Amino acid sequence: MDALNSLLDGFAVALSLTNIALMFAGVILGVIIGVLPGLGGANGVAILLPLTFSMAQTPGGQTSAIILLSCIYWGALFGGAITSILFNIPGEPWSVATTFDGYPLAQQGRAGAALTAAFTSSFIGAAVGVIVITFLSPIVAQFALEFGPPEFFSVYLLTFCAFIGMSKQAPFKTLVSMMLGFALAAVGSDTVTGTLRMTFGTATLLTGFDFLVAVIGLFGIGEILLTLEEGLEFRGASAKINLKVVIQTWKELPKYWLTSLRSAAIGCFMGIVPGGATPASFMAYGVARRFSKDGDKFGEGVVEGVVAPETAAHAAGTSALLPMLTLGVPGSPTAAVLLGGLLIWGLEPGPLLFVEQKEFVWGLIASMYLGNIAGLIVVLTCVPLFAAILRIPFSVIAPIIIVICAIGAYTVHNATFDIYMMVVFGVTGYLFKKLDYPLAPLVLAIVLGDRAEASFRQAMLMSQGDMRILFENGLVGSITTLALALLIWPMASTLWSVTKKLAAKDA
Amino acid sequence: MKVSACFKSVLTTTAVAALSAVTVPAHAWEPTKTVEFVVPAGSGGGADQMARAIQGIIVKHNLMKQPMVVINKSGGAGAEGFLDVKGAKGDPHKIIITLSNMFTTPLATAVPFNWRDLTPVKMMALDEFVLWVNAEKPYKSAKEYVDAVKKAGANKMKMGGTGSKQEDQIITAAIEKKTGAKFTYIPFKGGGTVAVQLVGNHIDSSVNNPIEAVAHWRGGKLRPLCVFDTKRMPYKEKMTDTMAWSDIPTCKEAGLDVNYLMLRGIFMAGGVSQDQVDYFVGVLRKVRETPEWTALMNKGAFNQTSIEGKEFTDWVAAAEAEHVALMKGAGFMAGQK
Numbered sequence: 001m002d003a004l005n006s007l008l009d010g011f012a013v014a015l016s017l018t019n020i021a022l023m024f025a026g027v028i029l030g031v032i033i034g035v036l037p038g039l040g041g042a043n044g045v046a047i048l049l050p051l052t053f054s055m056a057q058t059p060g061g062q063t064s065a066i067i068l069l070s071c072i073y074w075g076a077l078f079g080g081a082i083t084s085i086l087f088n089i090p091g092e093p094w095s096v097a098t099t100f101d102g103y104p105l106a107q108q109g110r111a112g113a114a115l116t117a118a119f120t121s122s123f124i125g126a127a128v129g130v131i132v133i134t135f136l137s138p139i140v141a142q143f144a145l146e147f148g149p150p151e152f153f154s155v156y157l158l159t160f161c162a163f164i165g166m167s168k169q170a171p172f173k174t175l176v177s178m179m180l181g182f183a184l185a186a187v188g189s190d191t192v193t194g195t196l197r198m199t200f201g202t203a204t205l206l207t208g209f210d211f212l213v214a215v216i217g218l219f220g221i222g223e224i225l226l227t228l229e230e231g232l233e234f235r236g237a238s239a240k241i242n243l244k245v246v247i248q249t250w251k252e253l254p255k256y257w258l259t260s261l262r263s264a265a266i267g268c269f270m271g272i273v274p275g276g277a278t279p280a281s282f283m284a285y286g287v288a289r290r291f292s293k294d295g296d297k298f299g300e301g302v303v304e305g306v307v308a309p310e311t312a313a314h315a316a317g318t319s320a321l322l323p324m325l326t327l328g329v330p331g332s333p334t335a336a337v338l339l340g341g342l343l344i345w346g347l348e349p350g351p352l353l354f355v356e357q358k359e360f361v362w363g364l365i366a367s368m369y370l371g372n373i374a375g376l377i378v379v380l381t382c383v384p385l386f387a388a389i390l391r392i393p394f395s396v397i398a399p400i401i402i403v404i405c406a407i408g409a410y411t412v413h414n415a416t417f418d419i420y421m422m423v424v425f426g427v428t429g430y431l432f433k434k435l436d437y438p439l440a441p442l443v444l445a446i447v448l449g450d451r452a453e454a455s456f457r458q459a460m461l462m463s464q465g466d467m468r469i470l471f472e473n474g475l476v477g478s479i480t481t482l483a484l485a486l487l488i489w490p491m492a493s494t495l496w497s498v499t500k501k502l503a504a505k506d507a
Numbered sequence: 508m509k510v511s512a513c514f515k516s517v518l519t520t521t522a523v524a525a526l527s528a529v530t531v532p533a534h535a536w537e538p539t540k541t542v543e544f545v546v547p548a549g550s551g552g553g554a555d556q557m558a559r560a561i562q563g564i565i566v567k568h569n570l571m572k573q574p575m576v577v578i579n580k581s582g583g584a585g586a587e588g589f590l591d592v593k594g595a596k597g598d599p600h601k602i603i604i605t606l607s608n609m610f611t612t613p614l615a616t617a618v619p620f621n622w623r624d625l626t627p628v629k630m631m632a633l634d635e636f637v638l639w640v641n642a643e644k645p646y647k648s649a650k651e652y653v654d655a656v657k658k659a660g661a662n663k664m665k666m667g668g669t670g671s672k673q674e675d676q677i678i679t680a681a682i683e684k685k686t687g688a689k690f691t692y693i694p695f696k697g698g699g700t701v702a703v704q705l706v707g708n709h710i711d712s713s714v715n716n717p718i719e720a721v722a723h724w725r726g727g728k729l730r731p732l733c734v735f736d737t738k739r740m741p742y743k744e745k746m747t748d749t750m751a752w753s754d755i756p757t758c759k760e761a762g763l764d765v766n767y768l769m770l771r772g773i774f775m776a777g778g779v780s781q782d783q784v785d786y787f788v789g790v791l792r793k794v795r796e797t798p799e800w801t802a803l804m805n806k807g808a809f810n811q812t813s814i815e816g817k818e819f820t821d822w823v824a825a826a827e828a829e830h831v832a833l834m835k836g837a838g839f840m841a842g843q844k
Contacts, residue, residue: 046550046559046577053563053799148709149693189583189616192694194671195841196583196616203590206618207582328722329703337550339699343718344560346802350722413587414578454696461693462665462709 003135010362013063014370022068027375030075034091035082036408042334045069049341062345063363069341071371073334077317078379081118081310082386087401089220093211094277094313096443097285101305108301111387112245117306120253123376125311128264129318130368140272141326147273149458150469154479156452159279161487162286163444173437181445184209192457204417211446213409217422218439220405222429224398246380256307259288263308267315274323277316278447284312325349536782538573538600545603547588549581552697553716557771558604560803564794571790584608586618593624595776599783607674607769610830615672617841625774627820628784629791633810634769636678636714638732641705649733649761653686661689667701667710670694672839674769678714680837681765718807733758735767740808752808768810788815
């Protein structure tokens with residue numbers, strides 16, 4: 001029980017009055033940062049990093065500094081869900097999957113339930129992630145080392161395959177949407193050859209299409225255009241909202257324990273690998289839909305559809321800190337900035353951090369437990385407040401949303417061009433909805449297309465073009481097989497039910 | 508009315524002029540608004556770490572009256588950042604930290620940019636490159652490793668590095684040219700990832716900067732074979748039980764005659780005045796005198812050469828010529844087959 005003892009020491013470090021105050025301050029700041037699209041957790045942490053520089057010079061200050069920054073991270077993880085549910089605008093990339101069921105729920109007047117489910121699942125996901133870090137860190141760090149380019153590609157393939165069958169629209173439309181996403185993801189500089197692709201000689205396209213700009217436009221602006229057409233009213237505005245909704249939703253949640261468990265497992269796996277919180281949330285949503293009894297109702301507003309991605313995103317976001325601490329490889333952009341912070345404070349992430357900076361590491365881990373509890377308290381008490389935003393008349397809130405979206409799009413690269421792009425994506429999102437094309441595959445392809453392509457080509461370089469590298473060892477072979485099975489299963493099960501029906505007819 | 512308004516404005520102008528003559532000494536220029544510190548690379552990398560450390564030092568020691576913000580502009584292998592500063596001609600409120608992509612990106616992609624579009628301010632340090640292998644492998648010296656690569660046959664051994672047609676691949680190409688060995692070069696997004704891929708035995712070697720690989724070296728997972736510098740690193744503190752940075756032989760000593768150092772320098776936009784350059788030279792000199800800076804230099808085992816003025820400009824011009832030769836030799840120029 002060495003870990004337990006160290007953890008208790010950690011609590012002693014983290015539980016000072018200053019540190020608890022910093023925790024709440026960090027969470028509140030993080031929630032605000034998470035709510036504003038564009039201003040992600042990574043930016044928030046980066047902006048505050050210089051402040052912590054002098055903080056880290058005092059004894060024990062390094063722990064306080066990382067507590068502040070990591071609590072901003074938790075806050076941003078929580079906050080991302082709020083706008084996803086209320087306005088269909090994901091505040092953070094990993095909240096995209098939360099919109100699929102969270103927004104329909106809000107439209108049905110169940111915003112409070114959706115928010116409570118999202119926050120509670122986030123907390124559970126994070127708690128599972130922290131427990132994994134506490135007790136399994138040595139084994140788990142070793143596991144992350146098994147991942148080379150072929151393994152990464154197989155994980156991305158698994159995400160695509162888990163997701164591809166889930167769309168209700170015609171398969172052809174899903175394919176069109178996904179291919180468009182891949183094309184957009186390819187714009188800009190190519191990692192493998194170092195050349196520029198599809199920039200048409202312009203400097204504005206050098207950066208490619210940022211995922212956030214696309215999402216703000218496709219979801220946020222697209223939704224506003226739709227609402228405009230359907231009459232200036234937010235549906236679901238009339239819902240009664242009070243703190244009771246929290247208790248009512250909690251009564252409902254234990255039903256989804258299996259989904260939670262599965263999503264937490266997916267999240268931890270993706271965080272440690274590190275594949276990231278965004279693919280984790282998509283994969284968990286896809287898997288939950290496939291295995292749920294109510295799988296057909298996903299997308300129309302079921303609580304389970306909020307539970308799955310939120311649990312996974314938080315489990316991933318939390319466990320992503322493990323490869324950062326033990327290997328120096330950040331599992332997310334925010335973790336990358338935190339990593340820079342550690343180095344500036346004179347700490348050296350790597351295999352020896354747990355040995356040499358015991359107090360710091362366990363203080364951080366203890367603060368993860370406490371920070372998440374702080375986060376849950378902050379966001380749950382605010383549920384009625386957040387949900388009440390929906391009561392503001394559309395003619396007042398719509399211009400505010402558009403302005404916030406524009407600021408968000410601008411912040412991503414400090415480029416005015418991105419605001420125009422946001423509008424173009426907004427019109428595209430509107431047309432997609434009108435023509436019944438799914439948006440999710442497009443978004444997924446923009447997020448993962450780049451990384452999937454890079455790891456595939458790295459793998460092909462390694463094997464000199466031999467595809468068998470994707471089945472080279474037990475690990476990569478089983479992930480690839482699982483991916484292909486998930487892809488083929490829906491087709492096979494359709495075929496099976498058709499033959500069964502035919503057989504029944506014959507008899 | 509008109510006359511009085513006109514008179515008023517003349518009066519104000521004179522008053523302002525008189526006032527500023529009193530408060531601001533004639534020779535010194537100082538920033539009048541927030542200074543943007545552009546990083547032409549992603550967050551978390553070597554350039555980003557150094558920029559944020561400089562920013563932190565300036566804040567902590569109160570070296571500038573106006574605030575400074577760090578902005579990452581990594582698009583197009585850093586071209587986004589360089590074009591941004593190039594476009595800000597005459598704007599003294601923008602500085603940029605450079606790495607080798609200042610030379611390699613325009614050469615490899617034909618993006619219309621050259622370092623002469625900028626004003627050199629100061630070289631802060633030079634970053635070293637070390638040849639690393641996994642500690643489980645039997646290679647004890649650069650020579651043993653290169654022989655093993657040759658023996659394995661062309662394209663059999665995998666060298667991992669950051670980006671494509673950038674410093675890591677240039678060094679790889681230079682090794683191939685000198686020795687006749689042939690690697691398969693595998694580009695990754697960041698140096699930290701490369702080091703972990705090497706620990707996981709997915710690649711056979713890397714040329715990571717010291718700061719990217721030091722944790723794994725100390726953890727006993729990686730072994731340094733040689734440093735691509737003309738002389739050994741000066742840091743004598745023991746990093747493992749047996750070795751300090753200064754115990755790593757130069758590659759030339761080890762029989763592999765390849766040198767490469769990466770510029771960590773600060774530039775301003777073109778068309779700024781000497782006063783404005785002098786101001787930042789002054790601030791950066793003070794940054795180098797702080798204990799935090801020394802700590803960063805030790806941690807990353809940097810080559811602490813720091814020059815400014817004409818000496819620096821000449822250095823950059825020579826480095827550019829070197830890169831053109833290296834890139835041409837390796838076939839990395841835009842349009843080159």
